[in-house]
Amino acid sequence: MQRRLFIKKSAAAVSFLGLGFTGINAINSPYKIQNTTMNSFKLNYAPHLGMFKNHAGDDPINQLNFMADQGFRAFEDNNMKNRSIKTQEKIAKTMLDRGMKMGVFVAHTIYWNEPTLTTGKIDIRDTFLKEIKESVEVAKRINARWITVVPGFVDLSLNMDFQTQNVIETLKHASAILEPHELTMVLEPLNFRNHAGMFLSRSPQAYQICKAVNSPSCKILFDIYHQQIQEGNLIPNIDSCWDEIAYLQIGDNPGRKEPTTGEINYNNIFKLIHSKGYKGILGMEHGNSIDGIEGELKVIEAYKISDNF
Template sequence: MIASTALGLGGIGVLSAFRESPEQVKTGFKLKYAPHLGMFKESAGEDPIDQLNFMADIGFTAFEDNGMKGRPQHLQEKMAATMAKRGISMGVFVAHTISWDKPNLANGDASLREKFLAEIKESIEVAKRVNATWMTVVPGHVDLRLRKEFQTAHMVESLKRASALLEPYGLIMVLEPLNFRDHPGLFLTDSPQAYEVCKTVDSPSCKILFDIYHQQIQEGNLIPNIDACWDEIAYFQVGDNPGRNEPTTGEINYRNVFKHINSKGFEGIVGMEHGNSKKGKEGEQAVIEAYKSSDAF
């Protein structure tokens, strides 16, 4: 999808102010990299609409927003209209309340399962409102009193029931394994584990969010693991390690990783779920340059 050339007045203003040289022009990225709100606020200002226009002006053709579900409905609608006008695809938002320190989907508690399913129903309405396809699901903390196999079975049952809600709308929940260092104690940590769960759920509405930052810490061996999970991956997120900032600031060779997933025909979204390594407009320009460099394969 190519961003529209019709620029909003706010977008023209912030882009003109941001430019430091005639060489700074709209970038034609090979993949759909998706910034988030706040990533370019020093250049675009605090207003979400101005930030979306700035992203489109630069050449980003996707956007993700973990907090979209919690935004006022009128703002969701305004953001959706702006994305539609500017040719920006909506990426993930978080679909449910994540249990960071207590078991929920892994322990089989019927009341917690029903709460999760009710939140999935709410997220369906948000997805329709903002033209989203994907929503993030994190199954929560381990239950130390249950064997892993029982926990997996409980989680699979919840995900099967959620998939039945999502399938009629063509929506996809993407399961995100998270690393042990940043999120100790969570049940879903590894890509092979997520692959097994998705194969067991066996639904087009239950796939993997392969966050390259998390999996570099958790398991490494990135490209072979991506290949092994390929038919269940629906979404990527990125961040370099260490630091969880933009590509080129850590140890991951993102140019090779991006080249690989592009060569396999990936047409989905690559979420920029990371911080900026430097502050201010200089840091925001560094993010743009990092993606231009990593996309130059």
């Protein structure tokens, strides 16, 4: 994170990546990049706040401008709902000015160690639905179309089929709230290694639930990192779930860093997604494999390589 240590290395790396003189200027905070030659990505990859903070500084607007200058046409922020209305409005204006799309934000409180939607308890359902209603207002403010939903922990006192039905019923109620606003909650299956005990873990399970809810407001968030750990067989499973997938997220395995750092062949996966005519967003929900400016340049280069199909 100590930027001065990377100045000489990063200046050479900037030239190599084609970021030009303005990219070198970015080494000196605050953010100064303007008129940068954009990369031409085939898909809508969405960075998050903090991914390029060594170039752009801590200000979220400067970070968004840096993303746009590098050719990224989308942005996601899990924590958007917790940001001030003023910050939300500034982010929305900047995205509009720069022609960027808003990706997901987390729609509700996620309980990582206790059952929630799986229980079927009315008070828990009501609390969840209240948070969904609150998220509608945030989505309107920032021009978002997708919100992330995680059904929560398994209820060991209930048969899995009963839990599934409880989740389906709650999601039907949530869909009724979202449909008039043309918003979509995307259900995210999580892997057993990082999130042991979560109810939703497999893409076929998410597919079955979405079919049962039967609403344009309830679809799948296919996180490629999670599903590589949980089930592998990525391309066939993406194919099988395709008509219920509304959003994808990215992270290589092991390590949950940028593409090219692990075992996943993102070049082939992105090629498949592009071939299907996907116009949605792919959230870059991963860390940087190297700290500092050098690591941020490596992330940009990784997406140029993986998008080259």
